[in-house]
Amino acid sequence: MTSPAPTVVFDLDGTLVESAPDLVGALTAALAAENLPPIPESEVRAMLGAGARALVERGLKAAGVTLPEPRVLELYRVFLDHYDAHMADRSHLFPGAEGALDRLAGRGARLAVCTNKLERFAVKLLGELGAAERFGAIVGGDTFGVAKPDAAPVLGAIRAVGGDPARAVMIGDSMTDVAAARAAGIPCVVMSFGYTPVPARELGGDVTIDRFDELDAALAGLGLL
Known part of the structure; x- marks a missing residue:
């Protein structure tokens, strides 16, 4: 059978x-909204897998920055807007x-x-x-x-x-x-x-x-x- x-x-x-390249681009846009420098793609790749909100939080942690929750949510929205427009660029x-x-x-x-x-x-x-x-x-x-x-x-x-x-x-x-x-x-x-x-x-x-x-x-x- x-x-x-x-x-x-x-x-x-x-x-x-x-x-990864387009996710890195969205994270870079979110960090730039807080005047933070981009994180190298090689480092971001190890942060992926838990979703966009977690990626933003991990990016902020890697940048050594702690922000109030409302601001984290604003940066999360920046990430989503950028990713929505550029998710298949690369x-x-x-x-x-x-x-x-x-x-x-x-x-x-x-x-x-x-x-x-x-x-x-x-x-x-x-x-x-x-x-x-x-x-x-x-x-x-x-x-x-x-x-x-x-x-x-x-x-x-x-x-x-x-x-x-x-x-x-x-x-x-x-x-x-x-x-x-x-x-x-x-x-x-x-x-x-x-x-x-x-x-x-x-x-x-x-x-x-x-x-x-x-x-x-x-x-x-x-x-x-």
Whole structure:
């Protein structure tokens, strides 16, 4: 008897999309509104993964600045406005991502995105990159009122595409993704090229891979293909 096709849930930033340059640009705009200098991209990349509000807060901390909450919210809005207008200026799908998605779709896999980016921005970014229609669900950090590492958005994404957690996997690049997968009771494949201050192979994922053309074999090793 053939096993049901798996549900594959992808993180977005640092997993499917190289989005750091445009996120850095938005953070630079927010810091400039407070007359603060930009932070090098190499440093910002390790701050990504927890959502825009957290990125602004981490940027201020890195700049050695403590601001009252109302001002932090103002800078957060500056970030959002800038990012909304420039999210796809330099962002692009990682090499091999489209081919991997095509292969999974050809095998009948249910595909979803679960990111801590605001849902409307996740949908817009994937749309501008021509990839939104590949996914049966695009879940953001605000979709269910909680964000990863909580299990709720991951499980919600699986349900939204009619999947079964017993036949699901998370594909991510950070400790947040691994922890969310653990909370949801599903395995996690870690992409080594993403955004994390901790080396990818030390995150505790079930499998770590370096390229999208290794994904099929990784899923097969987990018994999902």
